Amino acid sequence: MDIRDVARRARVSTATVSRTVNQVATVDAQLAKRVWKAIAELGYYPNRQARALVSGRSRVFGLIVSEITNPFFPEIVQTFETLAVEQNYEILTTSTIHDPTRMELAVRRMIEGRVDGVAILTFGMEDELLEHLRFRNLPLVFVDVGPKAPRVSNIRVDYAHGIRQAVQHLAAMRHEHIGFVTGPLKLRSAVARKDAFEESMREIGLEVKPEFIVEGDHRLEGGKFAFQKLCKLREQPTALMCSNDMTAIGVMRQAFEFGIAVPQELSVVGFDDTRLADFMIPPLTTIQMSQTELATLAFNALLKEVKREGPAPNGTEYKLNTQLILRNSTTFPTNNNQVKSRVAPKRAAQAPPEDKA
Amino acid sequence: MDIRDVARRARVSTATVSRTVNQVATVDAQLAKRVWKAIAELGYYPNRQARALVSGRSRVFGLIVSEITNPFFPEIVQTFETLAVEQNYEILTTSTIHDPTRMELAVRRMIEGRVDGVAILTFGMEDELLEHLRFRNLPLVFVDVGPKAPRVSNIRVDYAHGIRQAVQHLAAMRHEHIGFVTGPLKLRSAVARKDAFEESMREIGLEVKPEFIVEGDHRLEGGKFAFQKLCKLREQPTALMCSNDMTAIGVMRQAFEFGIAVPQELSVVGFDDTRLADFMIPPLTTIQMSQTELATLAFNALLKEVKREGPAPNGTEYKLNTQLILRNSTTFPTNNNQVKSRVAPKRAAQAPPEDKA
C-alpha cells in the first residue's frame, strides 16, 4: 500500500497525490477530492522514511536527557513535545542515565536517525562526542555546555542568582551552619551549583565547611544517604541546601525517619522547583529553574536554526534565570544546633509555616 | 557522506561496506579493516531511513503513554528503553495527555514511522483508532484494552487483588467510612479501579457511599481538589483510597494544609507504588503495580511477535498482579470520625508507624 496504489485508484499520478497530501501546490479540487477519497478508502499513510530520505529533512528533533526518571525532565519532555506537535515535528527522546556508553549511543541514534536538530539536557557529555555532532552541522542546543563552541546554541543557566537568594534567605534567619548536598560531581551542572553555593557563602561571610558538603546523585536515594552521612558528624548543619528537589525529598524523608523535624530542627531547600515541590510535607522551599521556559527556549532555538536554511547552524546564547521560591521547609534554627545524633524515630511536632520572609 | 564514499575510500564495493557494518556475511579481514578505517576517517554513520526503507524493518518500537508527567510512566519508559538498547531497538515515545486529538496523532506517528510494534499504555483509546493499527498487522500490546481483539497482545492487570487487600487492611483496623478518589473516568483503567473498590467494599460488607467517591484526574491537583470537596461533607471518611499515587499525594498535601494529620485523622492509600511513595511523609501505603515488570512484559511481548516472522501477529494474554504495600499512611481511625470541617492549618502531631499489620 503505497502512493502508487493511491494514484492508481484516484486515476492521477503519484506527483499529484504527493502534492495534495503535502499541499505544496494547487491541485484541482476535483482531483484532490478523488485523492483524499482514495487515501481514506485504502487507509494510506505516507512512509516517513521514504519521505525523509528524498527530502533530506526528517522533521524529527532529538532530545537527550539525563534521566527521565527525575521529574524535572518529564515536564520538559512534555512541553517540548507539545511544541513539536504544533510544528508538525517529532521528538526522539533518550536518557543517558549518566552512563558514557549510553551517551555515545544516544549521539549515534541521533546521527543515524538524521534528526534535524538536537537538544542536549544531559550535563556530562564528553567534548569528543559533541564534536561528532558538530561535525554534522546539526543545529544543536545545549544547556550549560562547558566550552563555548562555535555554531552551537547554548542556554546558560544563572544558577548563582537563585542560590545566592537562598543563602541570603537562610543567613537572614541566622543560620550559620549551612550544608549542601551535591549532585553527581561528574556533571557540570552539579559542579556549577555547588560552586555557586560556596561562592555565595563566602560572599556573605559564612564559612563553608568541607564536611558539610556531601555528594548525592540527584536521586531520592542519594539525598537519603547523604543525610545519613551528615548525621554521623559531631556538629551538624541547621540548614541544608540540595542540588535538586529529589535530593531534598530524600533528605526530608531521612530526617523524618530519624525524627528530626523539618523545618524546626532542619531547614531544607531544594533546586528545580519541580511540580512535586509544592506537594511535599512540608512544602519545599526551592530554587526555581522553569522547566517550561527551558523547554520552550530549547525548542525555539532549534526551530530557528532549522528555518534559517544556511549550510551550517548559527548558534545563539540564551539565558535562563533561577529564583528562590519560598515555601515552608525553612525556618529559624533552634538554639541547640549541636550534636543531634542518629536517633530512633521520635515524635516530631509539625508546625505552621512561618517564613514567607 | 554516504556508503559510496566509504566504499571508494576503502576501495571496495558498497556491498562490502554494508556487509562489514552489519556483520551479515564473512568479509576478508584485510578488507574489513580498510572499511572500518574509512568509516572512522570519514565519520560515517549509516542512514537509518534508507536502511529501514529497503529492509522493511525500522527497528523502532512505539510507546504510547498517557502522561509522561505522571511518575508512573517515566519508570516504564526507562526500563523499556534499556531493554530496547540491548536489542538494538529504538523507542518512539509519545504522550496523549488524555486528549483524543493527541491520540490520533500518536497513532498516525506510529504508522507513518513504520514502527515494528507499539505498546499502548494509555487507557482511553478509541476502538476505531485501534482498528487503524490492527489493520496494518502491527504487533500491538495493550494494557487493559477493553474489547478483546484478536491478534493483539494484552497485559491484563488484576486491580482487584491489591484493592481487595487494601480494603481488607482498612476494614481490619475498623475503618467503616472509606472513600475513593478516582482517576479521570473516561479512562478504562480508572473505572476498573473504582469498580474493584466498590466490589471489594460490598464483598466485605461495607457500605459504599456515593458521596465518598469523587473524581480526580490522576494528577496532584486532582487529589487536592478532591479532598477539598470531601471536606465539605457533613460526615467524612476516615480513610481514603486513591486511584494513583499522585492523587494520594495531593490528598495528603491538602490534609496537611487543613491541619488534618495523616494517618491519625485520615488514613490514605495510593495506587501504583511509584518510587516516590516510599519517600512521602508519612511513607505512603499503596498498591503496587510493578512498573519494571509491566515494561518488561510489554517489551518482550513485542519482541516475541517481531521475531515470529509470520504475516500477522499472534497476540498473547499476559497477567500482571497488584499487591498492597504497607507503609505508614494508614492506621486505626480515631473515635471522633465525625464532622471535621475545613479548618485553618492547625498543629498536627506526627506519629510513628504503627501498622505493618
Add this chain to the structure above:
DNA sequence: AGGGGCATGGTAAACGTTTACCTAAATCCC
C-alpha cells in the same frame, strides 16, 4: 590435470517518496 564446491566480493535492482523538468491547456493582453 580437470572439475566441483565454496568463499568472497561486485553489480544492480528495489524500497516509497519528493521534486525538477516538461508538456499541454487555459488565460491574458493588445
Add this chain to the structure above:
DNA sequence: GGGATTTAGGTAAACGTTTACCATGCCCCT
C-alpha cells in the same frame, strides 16, 4: 485572434541503503 504567460499535472530521477544474483578464484579430490 494570436503570441506570451500562467497554471495544472505528468514523467522520471534521485535519496542511501540492502540484498538477490552473479562472477571470480581458490582449494580439494579423484
